[in-house]
Amino acid sequence: MRQRLRVALLLALILVLSACATPASNTSELRQIVVGMPYIPNIQFAHFYVADIEGYFAEEGLDVTFDYNFENDVVQRIATNNQITFALASADSILLARSKGLPVKAVMATTQAFPIGFISKKATGITSAEDLRGKSIGIPGRFGASYIGLQAILRASNLTEDDVSIQEVGFAQVAALTDDKVDIVSGYINNEPIQLANAGVDVAVIKVSDRYPLASDHVIVSEKTLEDDRELVEKFTRALIKGMNTVSEKPNQSYQTALAAIPEANQIDPVIGLAVLESTVSLWQAADVGVIQEANWRNTHDLLVQMALIPGDLNVTDAYDTSVR
Numbered sequence: 001m002r003q004r005l006r007v008a009l010l011l012a013l014i015l016v017l018s019a020c021a022t023p024a025s026n027t028s029e030l031r032q033i034v035v036g037m038p039y040i041p042n043i044q045f046a047h048f049y050v051a052d053i054e055g056y057f058a059e060e061g062l063d064v065t066f067d068y069n070f071e072n073d074v075v076q077r078i079a080t081n082n083q084i085t086f087a088l089a090s091a092d093s094i095l096l097a098r099s100k101g102l103p104v105k106a107v108m109a110t111t112q113a114f115p116i117g118f119i120s121k122k123a124t125g126i127t128s129a130e131d132l133r134g135k136s137i138g139i140p141g142r143f144g145a146s147y148i149g150l151q152a153i154l155r156a157s158n159l160t161e162d163d164v165s166i167q168e169v170g171f172a173q174v175a176a177l178t179d180d181k182v183d184i185v186s187g188y189i190n191n192e193p194i195q196l197a198n199a200g201v202d203v204a205v206i207k208v209s210d211r212y213p214l215a216s217d218h219v220i221v222s223e224k225t226l227e228d229d230r231e232l233v234e235k236f237t238r239a240l241i242k243g244m245n246t247v248s249e250k251p252n253q254s255y256q257t258a259l260a261a262i263p264e265a266n267q268i269d270p271v272i273g274l275a276v277l278e279s280t281v282s283l284w285q286a287a288d289v290g291v292i293q294e295a296n297w298r299n300t301h302d303l304l305v306q307m308a309l310i311p312g313d314l315n316v317t318d319a320y321d322t323s324v325r
Helices: 002-028 043-053 071-079 091-099 144-156 173-178 192-198 223-228 230-249 251-259 263-267 270-282 294-306
Strands: 031-037 062-068 086-090 104-109 116-121 136-139 165-168 184-188 203-207 217-222
Touching: 031 043, 031 071, 031 230, 043 062, 043 230, 043 251, 043 270, 062 230, 071 086, 071 091, 071 104, 071 217, 086 091, 091 104, 091 217, 091 294, 104 223, 104 230, 116 144, 116 173, 116 192, 136 144, 136 173, 144 184, 144 294, 173 184, 173 192, 184 192, 192 203, 192 270, 217 223, 217 230, 223 230, 230 251, 230 270, 251 263, 251 270
Parallel strands: 031 062, 031 086, 136 165, 136 184
Antiparallel strands: 086 217, 104 217, 116 184, 116 203
Protein backbone atom coordinates (compact mmCIF):
# COMPACT_ATOMS: atom_id res chain seq x y z
CA MET A 1 0.00 0.00 0.00
CA ARG A 2 2.79 2.40 0.96
CA GLN A 3 4.61 1.61 -2.29
CA ARG A 4 1.48 2.35 -4.32
CA LEU A 5 1.06 5.61 -2.41
CA ARG A 6 4.64 6.61 -3.15
CA VAL A 7 4.12 5.84 -6.85
CA ALA A 8 0.88 7.84 -6.92
CA LEU A 9 2.55 10.80 -5.22
CA LEU A 10 5.47 10.61 -7.64
CA LEU A 11 3.15 10.58 -10.65
CA ALA A 12 1.23 13.53 -9.23
CA LEU A 13 4.49 15.45 -8.73
CA ILE A 14 5.56 14.72 -12.31
CA LEU A 15 2.23 16.00 -13.61
CA VAL A 16 2.54 19.21 -11.56
CA LEU A 17 6.10 19.80 -12.76
CA SER A 18 5.07 19.14 -16.35
CA ALA A 19 2.23 21.64 -16.08
CA CYS A 20 4.56 24.25 -14.60
CA ALA A 21 7.04 23.69 -17.43
CA THR A 22 4.48 24.33 -20.16
CA PRO A 23 4.55 28.17 -20.07
CA ALA A 24 8.34 28.19 -20.27
CA SER A 25 8.14 25.89 -23.28
CA ASN A 26 5.57 28.15 -24.94
CA THR A 27 7.70 31.21 -24.19
CA SER A 28 10.71 29.62 -25.84
CA GLU A 29 8.60 29.03 -28.92
CA LEU A 30 7.86 32.74 -29.37
CA ARG A 31 9.47 34.31 -32.42
CA GLN A 32 12.25 36.68 -31.43
CA ILE A 33 12.07 40.06 -33.18
CA VAL A 34 13.89 43.36 -32.67
CA VAL A 35 12.18 46.72 -33.09
CA GLY A 36 14.30 49.75 -33.96
CA MET A 37 13.32 52.83 -31.96
CA PRO A 38 14.65 56.19 -33.19
CA TYR A 39 14.72 57.91 -29.80
CA ILE A 40 15.62 57.23 -26.19
CA PRO A 41 13.03 55.40 -24.05
CA ASN A 42 10.10 57.75 -23.52
CA ILE A 43 6.52 57.71 -22.26
CA GLN A 44 5.45 58.74 -25.77
CA PHE A 45 6.10 55.12 -26.81
CA ALA A 46 3.70 53.76 -24.19
CA HIS A 47 1.74 51.87 -26.86
CA PHE A 48 4.81 49.75 -27.65
CA TYR A 49 5.54 49.06 -23.97
CA VAL A 50 1.93 48.27 -23.12
CA ALA A 51 1.64 45.90 -26.08
CA ASP A 52 4.73 44.12 -24.76
CA ILE A 53 4.03 44.10 -21.02
CA GLU A 54 0.33 43.26 -21.35
CA GLY A 55 1.22 40.30 -23.57
CA TYR A 56 -0.33 41.47 -26.83
CA PHE A 57 2.83 40.66 -28.78
CA ALA A 58 3.09 37.29 -27.04
CA GLU A 59 -0.51 36.51 -27.99
CA GLU A 60 0.62 36.86 -31.60
CA GLY A 61 3.58 34.55 -30.98
CA LEU A 62 6.16 37.35 -30.76
CA ASP A 63 8.89 38.14 -28.24
CA VAL A 64 9.91 41.76 -28.80
CA THR A 65 13.17 43.52 -27.94
CA PHE A 66 13.50 47.29 -28.38
CA ASP A 67 16.71 48.66 -29.89
CA TYR A 68 17.24 52.42 -29.46
CA ASN A 69 19.31 54.37 -31.95
CA PHE A 70 19.22 57.31 -34.36
CA GLU A 71 16.42 57.38 -36.94
CA ASN A 72 18.76 57.23 -39.94
CA ASP A 73 20.43 54.18 -38.42
CA VAL A 74 17.21 52.21 -37.86
CA VAL A 75 15.97 52.98 -41.37
CA GLN A 76 19.26 51.83 -42.86
CA ARG A 77 19.20 48.63 -40.82
CA ILE A 78 15.63 47.86 -41.85
CA ALA A 79 16.58 48.30 -45.49
CA THR A 80 19.51 45.90 -45.19
CA ASN A 81 17.69 43.39 -42.93
CA ASN A 82 20.40 44.01 -40.37
CA GLN A 83 19.08 42.39 -37.19
CA ILE A 84 15.91 44.47 -36.83
CA THR A 85 12.57 43.57 -38.39
CA PHE A 86 10.39 46.57 -37.57
CA ALA A 87 11.18 50.19 -36.84
CA LEU A 88 9.52 53.51 -36.18
CA ALA A 89 10.30 56.28 -38.64
CA SER A 90 8.85 59.54 -39.91
CA ALA A 91 7.37 59.82 -43.37
CA ASP A 92 10.03 62.29 -44.49
CA SER A 93 12.79 59.86 -43.43
CA ILE A 94 11.08 57.07 -45.34
CA LEU A 95 10.81 59.16 -48.51
CA LEU A 96 14.42 60.31 -48.18
CA ALA A 97 15.50 56.68 -47.77
CA ARG A 98 13.56 55.57 -50.83
CA SER A 99 15.06 58.41 -52.86
CA LYS A 100 18.42 56.78 -52.11
CA GLY A 101 17.21 53.37 -53.23
CA LEU A 102 16.56 51.88 -49.80
CA PRO A 103 13.64 49.39 -50.03
CA VAL A 104 11.61 50.36 -46.94
CA LYS A 105 7.84 50.65 -46.64
CA ALA A 106 5.42 52.06 -44.09
CA VAL A 107 2.76 49.56 -43.06
CA MET A 108 0.95 51.41 -40.27
CA ALA A 109 0.67 54.98 -38.99
CA THR A 110 1.27 55.51 -35.29
CA THR A 111 0.93 59.30 -35.27
CA GLN A 112 -1.85 60.78 -37.39
CA ALA A 113 -1.29 64.50 -36.79
CA PHE A 114 2.13 65.99 -37.55
CA PRO A 115 3.38 66.76 -34.03
CA ILE A 116 5.37 69.95 -34.61
CA GLY A 117 4.03 73.31 -33.51
CA PHE A 118 5.37 76.83 -33.10
CA ILE A 119 5.15 78.12 -29.57
CA SER A 120 5.19 81.69 -28.32
CA LYS A 121 4.36 83.55 -25.15
CA LYS A 122 0.72 84.50 -25.36
CA ALA A 123 1.57 88.08 -24.43
CA THR A 124 3.39 88.56 -27.75
CA GLY A 125 0.10 88.23 -29.64
CA ILE A 126 1.43 85.70 -32.17
CA THR A 127 -1.68 83.70 -32.99
CA SER A 128 -1.41 82.74 -36.66
CA ALA A 129 1.22 81.60 -39.12
CA GLU A 130 0.98 84.97 -40.88
CA ASP A 131 2.15 86.60 -37.63
CA LEU A 132 5.56 84.96 -38.08
CA ARG A 133 6.66 87.66 -40.51
CA GLY A 134 9.60 89.59 -39.06
CA LYS A 135 9.84 87.33 -35.99
CA SER A 136 12.81 85.39 -34.66
CA ILE A 137 12.16 81.64 -34.65
CA GLY A 138 14.21 79.19 -32.61
CA ILE A 139 14.63 75.70 -34.05
CA PRO A 140 17.09 72.90 -33.20
CA GLY A 141 18.73 73.29 -36.61
CA ARG A 142 18.08 73.07 -40.32
CA PHE A 143 17.21 69.38 -40.17
CA GLY A 144 14.52 67.02 -38.98
CA ALA A 145 10.84 67.45 -38.25
CA SER A 146 11.12 70.96 -36.84
CA TYR A 147 12.78 72.32 -39.98
CA ILE A 148 10.32 70.52 -42.25
CA GLY A 149 7.48 71.86 -40.11
CA LEU A 150 8.86 75.37 -40.43
CA GLN A 151 9.04 75.08 -44.21
CA ALA A 152 5.46 73.82 -44.28
CA ILE A 153 4.10 76.64 -42.13
CA LEU A 154 6.01 79.28 -44.12
CA ARG A 155 4.67 77.97 -47.42
CA ALA A 156 1.14 77.81 -46.05
CA SER A 157 1.45 81.50 -45.18
CA ASN A 158 3.16 82.60 -48.42
CA LEU A 159 6.33 83.39 -46.48
CA THR A 160 9.96 82.43 -47.07
CA GLU A 161 13.00 82.15 -44.81
CA ASP A 162 13.86 85.73 -45.80
CA ASP A 163 10.68 86.92 -44.09
CA VAL A 164 11.74 85.58 -40.69
CA SER A 165 14.90 85.32 -38.59
CA ILE A 166 15.79 81.67 -38.05
CA GLN A 167 17.89 81.01 -34.96
CA GLU A 168 19.45 77.57 -34.42
CA VAL A 169 19.13 77.02 -30.66
CA GLY A 170 19.73 73.29 -30.48
CA PHE A 171 17.27 71.38 -28.32
CA ALA A 172 17.04 74.22 -25.79
CA GLN A 173 13.81 75.67 -27.16
CA VAL A 174 12.14 75.93 -23.75
CA ALA A 175 15.00 77.99 -22.30
CA ALA A 176 15.26 80.10 -25.47
CA LEU A 177 11.61 81.11 -25.22
CA THR A 178 11.54 81.49 -21.44
CA ASP A 179 14.59 83.79 -21.56
CA ASP A 180 13.19 85.79 -24.51
CA LYS A 181 16.12 84.92 -26.76
CA VAL A 182 13.62 84.41 -29.60
CA ASP A 183 9.99 85.33 -30.25
CA ILE A 184 8.82 81.82 -31.03
CA VAL A 185 10.21 78.29 -30.98
CA SER A 186 9.46 75.02 -32.69
CA GLY A 187 8.57 72.05 -30.55
CA TYR A 188 6.56 68.89 -30.25
CA ILE A 189 3.06 69.92 -29.26
CA ASN A 190 2.89 66.96 -26.89
CA ASN A 191 6.00 68.06 -25.03
CA GLU A 192 7.37 71.63 -25.00
CA PRO A 193 4.04 73.44 -24.43
CA ILE A 194 3.42 71.19 -21.42
CA GLN A 195 6.87 71.93 -19.99
CA LEU A 196 6.38 75.67 -20.49
CA ALA A 197 2.91 75.67 -18.96
CA ASN A 198 4.28 73.77 -15.96
CA ALA A 199 6.93 76.49 -15.60
CA GLY A 200 4.18 79.09 -15.45
CA VAL A 201 4.59 80.39 -19.01
CA ASP A 202 1.28 81.15 -20.73
CA VAL A 203 1.77 80.05 -24.34
CA ALA A 204 0.06 80.06 -27.72
CA VAL A 205 0.65 77.23 -30.18
CA ILE A 206 0.40 77.27 -33.97
CA LYS A 207 0.02 73.66 -35.12
CA VAL A 208 1.55 72.72 -38.46
CA SER A 209 -1.18 70.13 -38.94
CA ASP A 210 -3.84 72.85 -38.91
CA ARG A 211 -2.29 74.61 -41.90
CA TYR A 212 -0.30 72.00 -43.80
CA PRO A 213 -1.16 68.36 -42.89
CA LEU A 214 1.90 66.15 -43.20
CA ALA A 215 2.41 62.43 -42.63
CA SER A 216 4.21 61.61 -39.40
CA ASP A 217 5.53 58.48 -37.65
CA HIS A 218 4.93 55.03 -39.12
CA VAL A 219 5.94 51.44 -38.52
CA ILE A 220 8.27 50.39 -41.31
CA VAL A 221 9.58 47.10 -42.67
CA SER A 222 11.76 46.09 -45.57
CA GLU A 223 10.07 45.26 -48.86
CA LYS A 224 11.55 41.76 -48.54
CA THR A 225 9.93 41.20 -45.13
CA LEU A 226 6.58 42.41 -46.43
CA GLU A 227 6.82 40.14 -49.45
CA ASP A 228 8.18 37.04 -47.70
CA ASP A 229 6.50 37.23 -44.30
CA ARG A 230 3.33 39.28 -44.54
CA GLU A 231 1.71 37.28 -41.74
CA LEU A 232 4.45 38.44 -39.35
CA VAL A 233 3.79 42.07 -40.30
CA GLU A 234 0.07 41.62 -39.71
CA LYS A 235 0.68 40.05 -36.31
CA PHE A 236 2.94 42.88 -35.20
CA THR A 237 0.64 45.68 -36.33
CA ARG A 238 -2.39 43.94 -34.83
CA ALA A 239 -0.70 43.73 -31.42
CA LEU A 240 0.51 47.33 -31.57
CA ILE A 241 -2.96 48.62 -32.47
CA LYS A 242 -4.29 46.73 -29.46
CA GLY A 243 -1.67 48.50 -27.37
CA MET A 244 -2.71 51.87 -28.77
CA ASN A 245 -6.35 51.19 -27.99
CA THR A 246 -5.51 50.19 -24.42
CA VAL A 247 -3.47 53.36 -23.85
CA SER A 248 -6.26 55.48 -25.34
CA GLU A 249 -8.92 53.88 -23.14
CA LYS A 250 -6.86 53.64 -19.95
CA PRO A 251 -4.18 56.36 -19.97
CA ASN A 252 -3.60 56.40 -16.20
CA GLN A 253 -3.18 52.63 -15.96
CA SER A 254 -1.08 52.55 -19.14
CA TYR A 255 1.18 55.28 -17.78
CA GLN A 256 1.97 53.14 -14.75
CA THR A 257 2.47 50.07 -16.95
CA ALA A 258 4.88 51.90 -19.25
CA LEU A 259 7.01 53.08 -16.33
CA ALA A 260 8.23 49.50 -15.94
CA ALA A 261 9.92 49.81 -19.35
CA ILE A 262 11.35 53.29 -18.77
CA PRO A 263 12.65 53.63 -15.19
CA GLU A 264 14.04 57.06 -16.09
CA ALA A 265 10.48 58.35 -16.32
CA ASN A 266 10.07 57.88 -12.58
CA GLN A 267 12.21 60.99 -12.16
CA ILE A 268 9.64 63.07 -14.06
CA ASP A 269 6.74 64.75 -12.30
CA PRO A 270 3.91 62.24 -12.87
CA VAL A 271 1.49 65.10 -13.57
CA ILE A 272 3.70 66.22 -16.45
CA GLY A 273 4.33 62.64 -17.60
CA LEU A 274 0.65 61.81 -17.74
CA ALA A 275 -0.11 65.10 -19.52
CA VAL A 276 2.53 64.24 -22.15
CA LEU A 277 1.00 60.80 -22.64
CA GLU A 278 -2.55 62.15 -22.96
CA SER A 279 -1.38 64.77 -25.45
CA THR A 280 0.47 62.07 -27.38
CA VAL A 281 -2.68 59.95 -27.55
CA SER A 282 -4.54 62.89 -29.10
CA LEU A 283 -2.06 62.74 -32.01
CA TRP A 284 -3.00 59.10 -32.73
CA GLN A 285 -6.69 59.68 -33.17
CA ALA A 286 -8.36 58.73 -36.41
CA ALA A 287 -11.57 57.04 -37.49
CA ASP A 288 -9.44 53.91 -37.87
CA VAL A 289 -6.43 53.72 -35.53
CA GLY A 290 -3.22 53.07 -37.44
CA VAL A 291 -4.66 53.99 -40.86
CA ILE A 292 -2.27 55.48 -43.42
CA GLN A 293 -3.54 58.84 -44.69
CA GLU A 294 -2.47 59.07 -48.31
CA ALA A 295 -3.31 62.78 -48.67
CA ASN A 296 -0.82 63.61 -45.92
CA TRP A 297 1.82 61.51 -47.67
CA ARG A 298 1.26 63.45 -50.89
CA ASN A 299 1.66 66.72 -49.00
CA THR A 300 4.89 65.48 -47.46
CA HIS A 301 6.18 64.32 -50.83
CA ASP A 302 5.35 67.64 -52.48
CA LEU A 303 7.01 69.64 -49.70
CA LEU A 304 10.22 67.60 -49.86
CA VAL A 305 10.29 68.04 -53.64
CA GLN A 306 9.91 71.82 -53.21
CA MET A 307 12.75 71.75 -50.67
CA ALA A 308 14.85 69.85 -53.25
CA LEU A 309 15.35 66.98 -50.80
CA ILE A 310 13.88 64.30 -53.06
CA PRO A 311 13.42 64.09 -56.86
CA GLY A 312 10.05 65.01 -58.32
CA ASP A 313 9.68 61.65 -60.05
CA LEU A 314 9.79 59.66 -56.79
CA ASN A 315 6.55 57.68 -56.60
CA VAL A 316 5.04 58.42 -53.18
CA THR A 317 2.67 55.43 -53.25
CA ASP A 318 5.64 53.07 -53.31
CA ALA A 319 6.58 54.28 -49.83
CA TYR A 320 3.66 52.68 -48.03
CA ASP A 321 1.28 49.74 -48.11
CA THR A 322 -2.29 50.40 -46.97
CA SER A 323 -3.45 46.80 -47.30
CA VAL A 324 -1.63 45.29 -44.32
CA ARG A 325 -4.44 46.00 -41.87
